[in-house]
Amino acid sequence: MPPPPVLPPPPPYEPPVWPIPSLRLRVDDLAHPGAQIFFQHVNPYNALTSAVLTVFDWLYTLETVPHEVETIVLVLRSMPGVAHTFGSDNYKEIHFSLDWIKQCEARAPHEINGVLVHEMVHCFQYNGKGKAPGGLIEGIADWIRLHAELAPPHWTEGKGTKWDAGYEATGFFLDFIEQTHERGFVRSLNLEMRNNKYKEEMFKKISGRGLSEWWTLYQAHLGKKIPNNDPEKTPGGGDDKKENINAVGDPDKKTAKTNAIIRNLWQKMT
Numbered sequence: 001m002p003p004p005p006v007l008p009p010p011p012p013y014e015p016p017v018w019p020i021p022s023l024r025l026r027v028d029d030l031a032h033p034g035a036q037i038f039f040q041h042v043n044p045y046n047a048l049t050s051a052v053l054t055v056f057d058w059l060y061t062l063e064t065v066p067h068e069v070e071t072i073v074l075v076l077r078s079m080p081g082v083a084h085t086f087g088s089d090n091y092k093e094i095h096f097s098l099d100w101i102k103q104c105e106a107r108a109p110h111e112i113n114g115v116l117v118h119e120m121v122h123c124f125q126y127n128g129k130g131k132a133p134g135g136l137i138e139g140i141a142d143w144i145r146l147h148a149e150l151a152p153p154h155w156t157e158g159k160g161t162k163w164d165a166g167y168e169a170t171g172f173f174l175d176f177i178e179q180t181h182e183r184g185f186v187r188s189l190n191l192e193m194r195n196n197k198y199k200e201e202m203f204k205k206i207s208g209r210g211l212s213e214w215w216t217l218y219q220a221h222l223g224k225k226i227p228n229n230d231p232e233k234t235p236g237g238g239d240d241k242k243e244n245i246n247a248v249g250d251p252d253k254k255t256a257k258t259n260a261i262i263r264n265l266w267q268k269m270t
């Protein structure tokens with residue numbers, strides 16, 4: 001009889017890793033005081049990697065995380081506004097204003113990391129084939145900034161008069177659905193918008209309640225008189241030039257412990 005075949009040894013176990021893109025930095029003016037402040041307070045690689053992992057934590061699992069984003073370039077330059085992000089499916093540029101960083105010098109680490117998380121959401125989130133309201137896109141970005149403990153202290157619930165007013169107004173509304181329905185609503189909504197055109201009915205499909213019903217419940221939660229508002233006729237509020245204005249914050253409170261808690265929470269839910 002021939003000897004039994006010798007099986008090859010099993011491959012060594014390798015823990016799963018998140019697909020972190022190639023990260024690049026471009027500084028258009030190293031002499032700008034905003035650049036000096038940035039490098040005084042922030043390690044660019046650590047800050048960008050942390051922002052990527054924060055987005056993955058809140059929107060994806062290892063099974064669902066997108067792999068198409070290959071390169072993210074952070075561009076620090078003098079410009080009006082705060083920050084904006086653009087690019088293709090596999091290449092993204094985040095432009096961040098050095099003038100804004102200078103203006104926020106007293107709260108620089110918290111504000112810089114908060115803006116980076118917000119913009120990083122735009123690098124990875126889905127938009128319902130381009131049909132999602134701009135206010136929803138911005139609201140998801142600020143909802144994640146909120147949960148990364150990078151929200152400026154001036155953020156409060158109930159500022160918006162419509163569900164897709166955008167930014168923290170929509171972020172708090174989405175969080176109300178999360179708290180009332182179940183953890184994972186925003187994640188499910190984002191994934192639903194991956195291959196489907198955005199439709200208001202997505203809210204009901206995921207949560208069992210329609211958008212109008214959620215808005216009514218939210219207004220009741222806030223103790224407000226329900227405004228005469230038709231969600232379908234309210235345009236999105238996206239305007240990155242306005243974002244993060246008056247942001248205020250303490251030095252970096254986003255500790256490793258907090259990150260561990262967030263990851264554990266999501267591992268339980270997935």
Ligand SMILES: [Zn+2]
Pocket residue numbers: 118119122138141240243
């Ligand atoms: Zn934005």
